Amino acid sequence: MKAEILSIRYLHEGWNRFGLAQVRLHDGSLVERAIEDHGHSVGILPYDPARRVAMLVRELRVPALFAAGEQMQLEAPAGLIDDGSPEENARREVLEEVGLSLNGLDFVGATYSCASLTTEKIHLYLAAYSPADRAEDGGGAEGEHENIRIVEMPLADLAAMADRAELTDLKTLTLVLALRLRRPELFAE
Structure with a gap:
């Protein structure tokens, strides 16, 4: 049956x-x-292979505040898929949140973020960038009250946070581990 x-x-x-x-x-x-049910989403880890850093955001997530009193969550840029392809939405979210204009996207996978509760399937990408890709200030879309703080962090520090179980956002942890698996030379100190 x-x-x-x-x-x-x-x-x-x-x-x-x-x-x-x-x-x-x-x-x-x-x-x-x-x-x-709120639709599907994208999550992107922009990283600069020359400088060995990644661009992340810190923002308030009310469920994390409710569950654990966390004031700010460290995350890879992300957002809902509106009109267009996941790739188009990934580029839009990175531009809105961290001000980068991305060219290439390296697809990691699409997975349910919490299949026991939500219909959300998150499309995950890695994206190389350089300082020349800075196109805007970032900080989030006008009127969405995201209060995003942009954080550029060494990849070695991100790896250490993953090793210490300090990355509490699942998409960010997944993306850091995927980059570490695909490009281990970027994480050497």
């Missing part, structure tokens, strides 16, 4: 939708499961 969603009752519809689904499982039993 195939699992199937029998019905969804939405409790909230706004920037995202939150609902409760009645599901028939493979064994025929009926259960209720929560679903959060």
